[in-house]
Amino acid sequence: MKRVTGKDQLPIGDLKFCWVIALRAEARPVIKAFDMKIVSNKLLFPVYINSENGHALVISGIGSVRSAAAATYLKTLLKINKYAAWINVGIAGYFKEPIGKIYQALKVLNQDTGESFFPGLRFSKFVSGASLSTVNKPEIIFPDKNLYDMEAAGFCEIAPLFSCNELTYVFKVVSDTPGKTKSLLTKTVITELIEKNMGSLSELVGAIGRLVEDERERLSIPREIVKITEDCHFTVSNTHKLKQVYRKWKTVFPDRSLNDVNYPLTSARALITRLEKELLDEVKNWKLM
Amino acid sequence: MIETIYIEEEVIDHSTTKRILKNLPRAQIIEISRYQELFNKRHQNFRLQKMNPGLILAKKHDNFVLPVPPGFGMDAQKNFYFSHMFNCLYDCRYCFLQGMYSSAHYVLFVNYEDFFKSISDTIDRYADCSLTFFSGYDCDSLAFEKVSGFAKHALDFFSKTPSVELELRTKSIVTSSLMERDPVKNCIVAFSLSPQKISDILDNKAPSVARRVIALKQLAKGGWSVGLRFDPLIYCSDWENLYSELIADIMEGIDPANLHSVSHGPLRFPKEMHKQIVSLHPDNRLFSFPMEKKGGIISYGPEIEDLMSNFLQTELNKYTTQNKIFRCTV
Numbered sequence: 001m002k003r004v005t006g007k008d009q010l011p012i013g014d015l016k017f018c019w020v021i022a023l024r025a026e027a028r029p030v031i032k033a034f035d036m037k038i039v040s041n042k043l044l045f046p047v048y049i050n051s052e053n054g055h056a057l058v059i060s061g062i063g064s065v066r067s068a069a070a071a072t073y074l075k076t077l078l079k080i081n082k083y084a085a086w087i088n089v090g091i092a093g094y095f096k097e098p099i100g101k102i103y104q105a106l107k108v109l110n111q112d113t114g115e116s117f118f119p120g121l122r123f124s125k126f127v128s129g130a131s132l133s134t135v136n137k138p139e140i141i142f143p144d145k146n147l148y149d150m151e152a153a154g155f156c157e158i159a160p161l162f163s164c165n166e167l168t169y170v171f172k173v174v175s176d177t178p179g180k181t182k183s184l185l186t187k188t189v190i191t192e193l194i195e196k197n198m199g200s201l202s203e204l205v206g207a208i209g210r211l212v213e214d215e216r217e218r219l220s221i222p223r224e225i226v227k228i229t230e231d232c233h234f235t236v237s238n239t240h241k242l243k244q245v246y247r248k249w250k251t252v253f254p255d256r257s258l259n260d261v262n263y264p265l266t267s268a269r270a271l272i273t274r275l276e277k278e279l280l281d282e283v284k285n286w287k288l289m
Numbered sequence: 290m291i292e293t294i295y296i297e298e299e300v301i302d303h304s305t306t307k308r309i310l311k312n313l314p315r316a317q318i319i320e321i322s323r324y325q326e327l328f329n330k331r332h333q334n335f336r337l338q339k340m341n342p343g344l345i346l347a348k349k350h351d352n353f354v355l356p357v358p359p360g361f362g363m364d365a366q367k368n369f370y371f372s373h374m375f376n377c378l379y380d381c382r383y384c385f386l387q388g389m390y391s392s393a394h395y396v397l398f399v400n401y402e403d404f405f406k407s408i409s410d411t412i413d414r415y416a417d418c419s420l421t422f423f424s425g426y427d428c429d430s431l432a433f434e435k436v437s438g439f440a441k442h443a444l445d446f447f448s449k450t451p452s453v454e455l456e457l458r459t460k461s462i463v464t465s466s467l468m469e470r471d472p473v474k475n476c477i478v479a480f481s482l483s484p485q486k487i488s489d490i491l492d493n494k495a496p497s498v499a500r501r502v503i504a505l506k507q508l509a510k511g512g513w514s515v516g517l518r519f520d521p522l523i524y525c526s527d528w529e530n531l532y533s534e535l536i537a538d539i540m541e542g543i544d545p546a547n548l549h550s551v552s553h554g555p556l557r558f559p560k561e562m563h564k565q566i567v568s569l570h571p572d573n574r575l576f577s578f579p580m581e582k583k584g585g586i587i588s589y590g591p592e593i594e595d596l597m598s599n600f601l602q603t604e605l606n607k608y609t610t611q612n613k614i615f616r617c618t619v
Binding site: 106107116118121122124129131160161164165166167211214215217218247248249250251252276279280283284285286287288289 | 292293295317319320321322326327330332333334336337338340341343487490491523524525526569571572573574575576577578579
C-alpha cells in the first residue's frame, strides 16, 4: 500500500464518503476501487484516504463497539464535514442463498438492546433490501429472516450524529447461510465476495454522492462570508446574523457581490443593515423565482 | 411510488393493512414495534427523506379528535380536527409539515374505527352545538385516497350524522371516490388554491391549479358543497392581478348554492418552525423576503397582510356573500 504523509500534513481535501469496514479483507476491494492510500500504520485504527475523489476509510475490527469507535475516530482525525456520507460495508449471514448477493439494510436491530435503526434512503434500483440483526457472536442458526452481522448497530448508533440518518448506509454481502457455514470463509473468499459487488457499490456511491452534493450546497457558507469574517473581527452574534441576511440577499441578487454594496465592510452591523435595506427596497418588485 | 412499508406488529393483521398491502404488492415490508422507532427521530433530514419516503402503517392510541386552534374554523360553534395521517404526498414549499417533523415518511393510522368512535363520542358530548370536523390538517385529505380509502370511510360515517359537518381539505384531483356516490350534504370538499404562476413555483408535486379548478367545478356540478381556501396568501409583484384572475376563473360557472365557504389567511409560521424550514431551503426566495416577527410568529407583517386580505375580500364580494367569507387569523 502507498503511504500518505504524516497525519499533521494530511491532504484531507473535501471528503464526501466515509467507509467503516470491519475486516481488511472486506476493505481491500473498496480501497482499490477508490484508489485510497494508507495514512499511517501507527494510528489507533488503519485509515485510508483519497483526497482527490473524497473517499476515506477506516478498518474497525470486529464488533459493534469497535465500529462506532472507528467511525468516531475517522470523524475526529479527518474533521469530516457534516454533509459527508457514512457507509458500512461487509459480509453477513443470511437465512437463504444465494451467497454473494448484496443487500441494503433497511432496519438494523441491535439484538442485545432491542434498539432499532433505519439508515439511509432506499435505493431499490440498485440493490435489494433486508432487515439486519447485529449480534455479539457469530450466528449459525439464523432464527429470523434477517441478515446477521456484528457491527452495523454500533455504526448506526453513531454515524447519524456526524451527518444525518439519510446519509448513513449499511450494505451487506451474504457470506454464509444455514447450508454454508462461516468456517469456509477465508480472507480471499471474503475479498472476492465484496469485489464481485463493487459494480453495485459504485452505482450506490454515485446515487449517494448526489445527496451529498445537495447537502453540501445547503450547508455551505458562501466564500464571501468566510473571507469577510476572517478579515474583520465580528462578534459571534453578528457573524451569525450576517450569514443569514447575506444568504437571503444573495438569493435575491445572485449576480451581485459584497464589493457592489459600496459600504464599509468592517462593521458587521452596518453591513447587515445595508443588506436588509436592499431586501426591503426590493419588496415592491418581489419575485418568487 | 412507495417502495418500503413499515408496519407496526400490532396492526399487521388489521383489515386496512391487508387492503393497503394488496394495493402495493411490490413494496418491501419491514416490521416495527412502534412508528416512533423511525418517525421524527433526531438526526433525520426531512429534505433528503422527502426524496423517497416510506409508508408507515401504525395504530393511533389516543388524541383522535382535537379542538382546532382559535381562529382556524368557520362559523360552527365548535371546530375539531383529526389526523389519520402525518405528512403529505406533495412538497409545497410553504407547508408547515416540513418544519413540524424531522421525518418525511407518511404515517397512516389504520385503526379508522377508533377515529369514528371518538368523533361519535364528541358529537354526543356537544349535542347542543353546531360542529365541524376538519380532516387534512397534518396531511392532504384526498391525495392518498387510492391507497388509504380513508375518505370513503369518513363519508360513510358522516353521511349518517347529518347534523355535523366534515371538511376534506385537499389539493388533489383524485375525486372519483366522491363522484361515484351521491353527494354527502354535510361534507365540504375544500380546495387549497394559489394563482397558477405561484403554484408552479411553490406547490411541488401537486396537481396544477387548472386541474384543481376543473375538479372542484365537477364536484360542485355534481351537487357537492365546495370550499375555497386561499391560505396561505403569497405575496409577489403583480399579486393583485394573479389573485383577481384566479378568483374570476374559479367563480365562472359555479352555482353559488354549492359554494359553502371561502377562507383566506396570511403566510405565517411559528418562529421555531420558520427557522427549521429556512434551514432546509436557505436559498428559496419565499424565505428571502424580509419577514416580520411578532409574538413568536413570522409573517409578511400587518401592512401586507391587511392589504392582501382587503383585496381578497373585495374581489370575493363580487361573486359571493360576505357571510361565506372567512379570514383565518392563526
